[in-house]
Amino acid sequence: MTPQPKRRNKQRVLMLSSRGVTHRMRHLMSDLEALLPHVKKESKLDSKSQLHLLPELADLHNCNNTLYFEARRHEDLYLWAAKTPNGPSIKMHVLNAHTMDELKMTGNCLKGSRGILSFDKAFDETEWGRMTKELFTHVFGVPALARRAKPFIDHILSFSILDNKIWFRNFQILEKDPEQPNVPSKMSLVEIGPRFVLTPIRIFEGAFSGATVYSNPEFVTPAAVRSMMKHRKGDRYRNRKDAKEESVQRKELRRREEDALSVPKVFA
Numbered sequence: 001m002t003p004q005p006k007r008r009n010k011q012r013v014l015m016l017s018s019r020g021v022t023h024r025m026r027h028l029m030s031d032l033e034a035l036l037p038h039v040k041k042e043s044k045l046d047s048k049s050q051l052h053l054l055p056e057l058a059d060l061h062n063c064n065n066t067l068y069f070e071a072r073r074h075e076d077l078y079l080w081a082a083k084t085p086n087g088p089s090i091k092m093h094v095l096n097a098h099t100m101d102e103l104k105m106t107g108n109c110l111k112g113s114r115g116i117l118s119f120d121k122a123f124d125e126t127e128w129g130r131m132t133k134e135l136f137t138h139v140f141g142v143p144a145l146a147r148r149a150k151p152f153i154d155h156i157l158s159f160s161i162l163d164n165k166i167w168f169r170n171f172q173i174l175e176k177d178p179e180q181p182n183v184p185s186k187m188s189l190v191e192i193g194p195r196f197v198l199t200p201i202r203i204f205e206g207a208f209s210g211a212t213v214y215s216n217p218e219f220v221t222p223a224a225v226r227s228m229m230k231h232r233k234g235d236r237y238r239n240r241k242d243a244k245e246e247s248v249q250r251k252e253l254r255r256r257e258e259d260a261l262s263v264p265k266v267f268a
Helices: 023-035 051-060 121-125 127-140 222-254
Strands: 013-017 039-041 065-072 076-083 089-098 113-119 150-162 165-174 188-191 195-204 212-215
Touching: 013 023, 013 051, 023 039, 023 065, 023 089, 051 065, 051 076, 065 127, 076 127, 089 127, 113 127, 121 127, 121 150, 127 150, 127 195, 127 212
Parallel strands: 013 039, 013 065, 113 150
Antiparallel strands: 065 076, 076 089, 089 195, 150 165, 165 188, 165 195, 195 212
16 A cells, blocks of 8 residues: 655745835734745735736745735725635734734744644634634645744744634743743743734635625724714714804893893983
8 A cells, every 4th residue: 555645735825915004014014924934925016906916916926825915094904815816715804903013022933933823612613714714724824844934833823703803812832931940841821922803804705706605794894983983073063063052042032121221221
């Protein structure tokens, strides 16, 4: 019986962004690029309406996964994760993003080291959770034979689901306490960063296109939220102006007419 050839993990990820990203979005991309040695960086995509070009770009760079950061209005960030060229792809809204420089955590890990992927059990309870888990495994799982990967595993990439949002954390695996080197080793976790929250919006059957497999009914766009806040501020202003007009009218109604013995007429 001939032995089966060992299956090699050949995942490669193309990472790029749209025009209009801010410095915080750019730093978040740099942090993720440092964590994933199998990532290939590409320059910015000029037009947000030409997402059909992304599978071709991934094919030119010999990549079978794509992470695309789409910035809107210089304040909203969306993340596309896709298997190219056939899909599926998931579009997510990035919230509460904090980079490594911002957090200044005490944890540290070797650049280029491989990380253990930890998924919450809530991923297996829904169909979209299982699909997202499989896609994230391909994107964030660093192959052992990646070109820039180091043969060490010293951190954990944690994905958790809470309030229908995906929470991302990065922890260092600490075997000894540096402050007590003579104490027997006890494994612990120290957060490194970055950290962010992803709200799934829609899952497509193809790569950046195709039929909708899942749509989040609870998602409200940030532009709609800002519009509602402006309307509330406008309502407060209108209520204040109406109260002022009512006050003027009440004063007019309470004003008494001058009689013949009033002071201005007697001493006129």
